[in-house]
Amino acid sequence: MRRKLVIGNWKMNGSRDSINTLLSGITAGLATKSAQQADTAVCAPAPYLAQCQQLLTGTPVAWGSQDVSAYAAGAYTGEVAASMLNDFGCRYAIVGHSERRAYHGESNELVAQKALAAVNAGLTPVVCVGETLEQREAGQTNVIVCAQLQAVMDVLDTASLAKIVLAYEPVWAIGTGKTATPAMAQEVHAELRKQLASRSVEVAQGMQILYGGSMKPDNAKELMAQPDIDGGLIGGAALKPADFLGIIYAAD
Numbered sequence: 218m219r220r221k222l223v224i225g226n227w228k229m230n231g232s233r234d235s236i237n238t239l240l241s242g243i244t245a246g247l248a249t250k251s252a253q254q255a256d257t258a259v260c261a262p263a264p265y266l267a268q269c270q271q272l273l274t275g276t277p278v279a280w281g282s283q284d285v286s287a288y289a290a291g292a293y294t295g296e297v298a299a300s301m302l303n304d305f306g307c308r309y310a311i312v313g314h315s316e317r318r319a320y321h322g323e324s325n326e327l328v329a330q331k332a333l334a335a336v337n338a339g340l341t342p343v344v345c346v347g348e349t350l351e352q353r354e355a356g357q358t359n360v361i362v363c364a365q366l367q368a369v370m371d372v373l374d375t376a377s378l379a380k381i382v383l384a385y386e387p388v389w390a391i392g393t394g395k396t397a398t399p400a401m402a403q404e405v406h407a408e409l410r411k412q413l414a415s416r417s418v419e420v421a422q423g424m425q426i427l428y429g430g431s432m433k434p435d436n437a438k439e440l441m442a443q444p445d446i447d448g449g450l451i452g453g454a455a456l457k458p459a460d461f462l463g464i465i466y467a468a469d
């Protein structure tokens with residue numbers, strides 16, 4: 218059986234002080250629970266990864282980055298290499314978030330190279346896929362998300378593919394308060410798993426596929442009760458300890 222996984226993506230939010238408060242709230246909340254079933258992580262802006270490492274080492278909360286370079290090292294000003302993330306104890310690296318695709322022109326092929334760089338460095342890439350509202354209304358949802366996934370499948374061999382986490386994030390649901398219904402999300406998750414099964418049934422069955430897009434404590438349980446939804450990639454609700462904890466508890 219797949220374990221649930223709840224990852225907070227803080228995006229470009231936070232300060233040294235607010236992160237201290239947020240992380241102590243989360244870890245204090247989790248300390249009151251005896252048996253935590255869901256895996257948990259936070260993906261912080263790069264300057265705060267050292268702080269995450271300091272505050273989260275020895276806790277049940279892992280940490281990661283929101284992006285990673287496709288390159289190992291060299292003259293790539295502003296980029297952060299996977300090996301650097303390893304130096305700060307990261308377990309995860311989000312790749313292909315729709316905000317990177319939209320605002321930084323990241324193509325399916327670049328996202329795939331980033332996923333490969335992460336896996337090669339021993340990190341778990343959280344590969345995001347998702348359609349815009351226009352694409353959904355044109356009936357293109359499955360074509361778009363499958364093309365995004367296929368680009369990653371094209372560069373990862375089966376053993377590497379088994380090491381990724383997938384996240385389905387409909388762009389129209391991100392930060393809008395409009396959540397996909399559990400049935401809508403389940404349909405896409407099942408389609409993604411079917412595509413993974415075309416490579417390997419075992420990989421498909423083991424893959425954690427997260428849902429992201431206005432997930433909150435009050436809708437998380439129903440979403441995560443769907444057979445192919447294995448957790449959440451949380452934006453806004455990951456910035457408040459009570460909300461983030463509420464979603465983690467809903468996953469248990």
Ligand SMILES: O=C[C@H](O)COP(=O)(O)O
Nearest residue numbers: 226391392430431452453
């Ligand atoms: O990575 C997280 C997603 O973009 C979801 O963001 P949101 O929960 O604020 O809608």
